[in-house]
Amino acid sequence: MRELSALDILAPICFFICWLGYTIYATNASKHRHSLVGVTSEFRVNWMRQMLKRENRMMDSTLIGNLSRSIAFFASTTIFIVLAIFTLLKYREEASGVLTNIPYAMPSSPILWDAKVLLLLIIFVYAFFKHTWSMRQYNYVCLIVGAAPLSSERNEHSEDYAQNGAKLIINAGRDFNLGLRAYYFGVAAIFWFFNAWALIIASITVVCVLYHREFASSVLKSMTDPIAFRHH
Numbered sequence: 657m658r659e660l661s662a663l664d665i666l667a668p669i670c671f672f673i674c675w676l677g678y679t680i681y682a683t684n685a686s687k688h689r690h691s692l693v694g695v696t697s698e699f700r701v702n703w704m705r706q707m708l709k710r711e712n713r714m715m716d717s718t719l720i721g722n723l724s725r726s727i728a729f730f731a732s733t734t735i736f737i738v739l740a741i742f743t744l745l746k747y748r749e750e751a752s753g754v755l756t757n758i759p760y761a762m763p764s765s766p767i768l769w770d771a772k773v774l775l776l777l778i779i780f781v782y783a784f785f786k787h788t789w790s791m792r793q794y795n796y797v798c799l800i801v802g803a804a805p806l807s808s809e810r811n812e813h814s815e816d817y818a819q820n821g822a823k824l825i826i827n828a829g830r831d832f833n834l835g836l837r838a839y840y841f842g843v844a845a846i847f848w849f850f851n852a853w854a855l856i857i858a859s860i861t862v863v864c865v866l867y868h869r870e871f872a873s874s875v876l877k878s879m880t881d882p883i884a885f886r887h888h
Contacts, residue, residue, distance in 0.1 A: 660768055667852035668775060674859040675841045679834070682870060692870045693833065695879045700825045704818035709807050716801050724794045727832050730839075731787040737780045737842075744773045762851040772848050779842040786835030793828035800824060840866060 686694045707716045764772065800821040805814070844858035869875070 660765060661852075663852040664768055667848060667855040668771070670856045671775075671841070671845065671848075671859045674844075674863050675837075678863045678866060679837070682866070685871065689871070690876060690880050692873070692876055692879070693830065695876065696829060697822075697826045699879070700829070701819065701822040704821040704825070705815075707801060707821075708804055708810060708814050708818055711807050713801055713804065717798065720794055720797055720801065723828075724791055727787050727791045727794065730832075730835065731784060731791060734780050734784040734787060734835075738777065738784065741773060741776050741780065744776075745770065764849075772845075775845050775848065776842060779838050779845055783835045783838035783842070786831045786838065790828045790831035790835065793824060793831065797821065797824050797828065837866065 682691070682693070685691060703716075703719075707713060710716070804817065804821075805811075840862045841859070844855065844862045847858040848855035
């Protein structure tokens with residue numbers, strides 16, 4: 657097995673810079689320009705306002721249930737991924753042997769192999785906590801909807817109720833988005849098993865893909881057009 661090189665240390669550093677750097681950038685940029693996170697947040701506020709106008713909240717309950725089931729799927733899937741990652745520690749020699757037969761794949765020392773597995777483990781454990789916390793917050797949203805006053809009881813506090821309910825949904829959506837983003841970077845981390853350059857290239861590629869989808873996609877344009885139409 658080859659010795660640990662400077663590139664093997666630089667690659668995971670680049671990975672975390674891409675992940676944390678993009679997260680910080682996306683959070684701050686969403687406050688000043690159109691993004692999927694910002695646009696969907698506005699839709700969530702409008703959702704809570706419309707919910708208070710309806711006598712029958714069955715549609716709202718159904719929507720929340722659909723969102724919760726989607727997140728529950730990711731949470732349960734993440735558990736299986738974490739268990740699969742643990743098995744990589746046990747079958748290190750077998751897995752390393754498979755990788756050596758793949759073109760451009762570099763053999764790893766036991767320490768480097770464990771570091772690669774640990775990186776995957778950190779990513780998907782983080783994703784699990786984000787998904788489960790998001791799911792729990794959507795359960796609280798159910799309480800908000802269930803306890804909402806009737807449309808005939810609307811008063812000066814209704815807007816505050818809608819804003820508080822929207823904040824809860826926005827936080828739940830934000831945590832789900834962070835968990836989903838971890839999946840993207842989890843895919844990038846897999847490339848470290850090939851070689852360090854593959855991890856660096858994959859990390860930068862993931863940042864580019866995420867940026868395009870959140871700030872420059874056709875989906876964003878489709879969601880901002882109705883908002884612009886409403887304001888004008």
